[in-house]
Amino acid sequence: MVAIRQEADVQDMSTILAKLETLEERVLELEENMPEDRVTMVVFSGDLDRLLAAFIIATGALAMGYEVSMFFTFWGLNGVRKNRALDGKNIMEKMMSLMSPSGTDELSLSKMNFFGIGAKMMRHMMAEKNVQSFEDLVDMTSELGARFVSCGMSQMVMGIHESELREGMDEGGVAAYLGDAVSSKVTLFI
Amino acid sequence: MVAIRQEADVQDMSTILAKLETLEERVLELEENMPEDRVTMVVFSGDLDRLLAAFIIATGALAMGYEVSMFFTFWGLNGVRKNRALDGKNIMEKMMSLMSPSGTDELSLSKMNFFGIGAKMMRHMMAEKNVQSFEDLVDMTSELGARFVSCGMSQMVMGIHESELREGMDEGGVAAYLGDAVSSKVTLFI
Amino acid sequence: MVAIRQEADVQDMSTILAKLETLEERVLELEENMPEDRVTMVVFSGDLDRLLAAFIIATGALAMGYEVSMFFTFWGLNGVRKNRALDGKNIMEKMMSLMSPSGTDELSLSKMNFFGIGAKMMRHMMAEKNVQSFEDLVDMTSELGARFVSCGMSQMVMGIHESELREGMDEGGVAAYLGDAVSSKVTLFI
Numbered sequence: 001m002v003a004i005r006q007e008a009d010v011q012d013m014s015t016i017l018a019k020l021e022t023l024e025e026r027v028l029e030l031e032e033n034m035p036e037d038r039v040t041m042v043v044f045s046g047d048l049d050r051l052l053a054a055f056i057i058a059t060g061a062l063a064m065g066y067e068v069s070m071f072f073t074f075w076g077l078n079g080v081r082k083n084r085a086l087d088g089k090n091i092m093e094k095m096m097s098l099m100s101p102s103g104t105d106e107l108s109l110s111k112m113n114f115f116g117i118g119a120k121m122m123r124h125m126m127a128e129k130n131v132q133s134f135e136d137l138v139d140m141t142s143e144l145g146a147r148f149v150s151c152g153m154s155q156m157v158m159g160i161h162e163s164e165l166r167e168g169m170d171e172g173g174v175a176a177y178l179g180d181a182v183s184s185k186v187t188l189f190i
Numbered sequence: 191m192v193a194i195r196q197e198a199d200v201q202d203m204s205t206i207l208a209k210l211e212t213l214e215e216r217v218l219e220l221e222e223n224m225p226e227d228r229v230t231m232v233v234f235s236g237d238l239d240r241l242l243a244a245f246i247i248a249t250g251a252l253a254m255g256y257e258v259s260m261f262f263t264f265w266g267l268n269g270v271r272k273n274r275a276l277d278g279k280n281i282m283e284k285m286m287s288l289m290s291p292s293g294t295d296e297l298s299l300s301k302m303n304f305f306g307i308g309a310k311m312m313r314h315m316m317a318e319k320n321v322q323s324f325e326d327l328v329d330m331t332s333e334l335g336a337r338f339v340s341c342g343m344s345q346m347v348m349g350i351h352e353s354e355l356r357e358g359m360d361e362g363g364v365a366a367y368l369g370d371a372v373s374s375k376v377t378l379f380i
Numbered sequence: 381m382v383a384i385r386q387e388a389d390v391q392d393m394s395t396i397l398a399k400l401e402t403l404e405e406r407v408l409e410l411e412e413n414m415p416e417d418r419v420t421m422v423v424f425s426g427d428l429d430r431l432l433a434a435f436i437i438a439t440g441a442l443a444m445g446y447e448v449s450m451f452f453t454f455w456g457l458n459g460v461r462k463n464r465a466l467d468g469k470n471i472m473e474k475m476m477s478l479m480s481p482s483g484t485d486e487l488s489l490s491k492m493n494f495f496g497i498g499a500k501m502m503r504h505m506m507a508e509k510n511v512q513s514f515e516d517l518v519d520m521t522s523e524l525g526a527r528f529v530s531c532g533m534s535q536m537v538m539g540i541h542e543s544e545l546r547e548g549m550d551e552g553g554v555a556a557y558l559g560d561a562v563s564s565k566v567t568l569f570i
Contacts, residue, residue, distance in 0.1 A: 012203055013392055019210055020399055026217050027406050033224055034413055035375070037562070041569075042378070044243055046301065049454050053424055053569075056533070060554030066562070074239050075301055092315055099302055111426065111455055112479055125472055125537050153246070157315050174250030182227070182256070182375045185415070185562045188422070188569040189231075189243075189378040202393055209400055216407050223414055225565070232568070234433055236491065264429050265491055282505055289492055343436070347505050364440030372417070372446070372565045379421075379433075379568040 038067040040184040042177065046075030046101070047110035048119050048134060054079075054190045055137040061186070062144040069180040070141075071172070073151035075100075076190075077158070078107060080138070080148060080166045093159025104135055142168065149176050228257040230374040232367065236265030236291070237300035238309050238324060244269075244380045245327040251376070252334040259370035260331075261362070263341035265290075266380075267348070268297060270328070270338060270356045283349025294325055332358065339366055418447040420564040422557065426455030426481070427490035428499050428514060434459075434570045435517040441566070442524040449560035450521075451552070453531035455480075456570075457538070458487060460518070460528060460546045473539025484515055522548065529556055 039061040043054050058068045072080050084102035086094050101107055109118040123133065132140070142148065148169045154160070155171070162171065170176070181187050229251040233244050248258045262270050274292035276284050291297050299308040313323065322330070332338060339362045340355055352361070360366070371377050419441040423434050438448045452460050464482035466474050481487050489498040503513065512520070522528065529552045530545055542551065550556070561567050 012207070016206060016210065016396060017392070019214075020396065020403070023210070023213060023217060023403060024399075026221065027403060027410070030217070030220050030224060030410050031406065034410060035225065035415065039558075039562075042243065042247070044240065050424065053422065053453060056554055057422070057558070060558055064555065064558055066558075073243060092311060092318075096311070096315070121472060121476070122537075125476070125539075128472075129536050131533065131537060153321065156319050157312075157321060159315075174246055175254065178229075178247070178250055178254055178256075178376070182229075184376075186558070186564075186567045187376045187378060188567060189380050190424075190569050202397070206396060206400065209404075213400070213403060213407060216411065220407070220410050220414060225415065232433065232437070234430065234570075263433060282501060282508075285501070286505070343511065346509050347502075347511060349505075364436055365444065368419075368437070368440055368444055368446075368566070372419075374566075377566045377568060379570050 035185045036067070036183045037065065038069060038180065038184040039186040039188070040069040040177070040181040041071065041188045041190055043070050043072045043076035043079060043190050044074050045110070045190055046078035046107065048107035048122065049109050049111070050190055051076075051079040051107065052134055052137070054188075055134070055141050057188070058141045058146055059137060059144065062141065062146060066185075068141070068144075068146035069149065069177075069184070070146060071149045071151060071177040071180075072169075073154045074158075077150060077154060077160055077165065079104065080150065080169065081164055082166055083164060085161055085164050088161070089159045096158050097160075104138070107134070138166075142166070147180070149180075151177075225375045226257070226373045227255065228259060228370065228374040229376040229378070230259040230367070230371040231261065231378045231380055233260050233262045233266035233269060233380050234264050235300070235380055236268035236297065238297035238312065239299050239301070240380055241266075241269040241297065242324055242327070244378075245324070245331050247378070248331045248336055249327060249334065252331065252336060256375075258331070258334075258336035259339065259367075259374070260336055261339045261341060261367040261370075262359075263344045264348075267340060267344060267350055267355065269294065270340065270359065271354055272356055273354060275351055275354050278351070279349045286348050287350075294328070297324070328356075332356070337370070339370075341367075415565045416447070416563045417445065418449060418560065418564040419566040419568070420449040420557070420561040421451065421568045421570055423450050423452045423456035423459060423570050424454050425490070425570055426458035426487065428487035428502065429489050429491070430570055431456075431459040431487065432514055432517070434568075435514070435521050437568070438521045438526055439517060439524065442521065442526060446565075448521070448524075448526035449529065449557075449564070450526055451529045451531060451557040451560075452549075453534045454538075457530060457534060457540055457545065459484065460530065460549065461544055462546055463544060465541055465544050468541070469539045476538050477540075484518070487514070518546075522546070527560070531557075 112118040149172045152171045302308040338359045342361045492498040528549045530549045532551045
């Protein structure tokens, strides 16, 4: 056994080196494919309660040292709205604008909203328990380094101008979203 | 040091070979466990806007070379409805049918629907900006090779016949969904 | 070639051992980072239909040998409610309580609820087709070993006492949720 081994040594050596190289390549490929420390969300909903959940998860992830990528689409754009502009919009876009909240203070709840009373109540109960306001949460999420992407197609279809959204947002499409999502440990549609 | 090494060589060689083998097995297990290039969605919602988001993500993923698996359950089945059949249904199933959209042209928005005006407006605004219609998006998603699975339990409970849904759908249960989901890079509940 | 190889052997041997060690470390890191056989959900919604979907996915995953972690937040807490208590609540908390379902039998559908008729119809159709009731599904999910976490912040803000929820739940925050989510193969927001 030992004799055979020794004779086979040179052979072994090159086999081993070749095997090592192949294994190294496979490990490299695994590393490149491995989900990264990132949470990526589609923020579709424009309801205050769902948006709160999204930003609470975001700040939690950031505090744990994770990257956060939030892709705002459809009503979700209302969560990063700064104000309302009507100039340069066609009649449908104007109607859409007027029926949408002009700012985050007008966001409503998905349940028990009762024409805004529910949302006010939720905000009041949060303040009473010393929970950050929604607006502070969004600012904090941005300051902690989350990536905010606004869906270009939603903006175009609904006629939402860049000036109506928060500063410092990227504009992107589904490719931008998927680029972040496919390498994330957590993916959510909110 | 060199002397010790040389004496230890044969020993080393078999140790190395054993280590290599163990490592290869571990790498193989990692490869088998690695998330694949797939996006898997539960399509629960039957709202036009949410369905649009689902199919936009699906076509985007397919364009990037990802597999897409969509599991239609509860109201989500309305997104792949072809027509309405009442024959052979009991009274509750008939009621359920009559209250559900008979086809995708009757899908409503999750917000600002106003008895269908909102959905029509959304479709109009999409057409005006040369965005594909919902029906074209679904066809394209299917043609690009997405897997459509209809939830057998939802169909049974709600009394939805196979003939009411698009052609070429698989029927499956939660095991079919999870089978695709657990090896996906992106998992969404829409 | 062979001669050069032999001369280089000792050199090779230590290089190989070093390479093996590095590779072992990289494989170990991959293994530690690899998603585990776990499905983690944020259960945000308190709608009977969405909750049903969540628990059907949960029982399916458990049956496949996966771990399941469910984080109940906002209205989702209504899915694990046992009863309603008003003692020791302030006026807003009392209002919130009275407008929330006192137990899971009062859960409503997200669509076609018609003041509770829809939910009753759904339950009737499920029973007729011998599908487990919602309450049985929840019990089974718990018995099969799913981890139920109630969101401490939601409880605090909405004034929901531990005694109003099912027994055997953990109370936790976003860190507890993310701790489970980041190592899961499937992550959902329901």
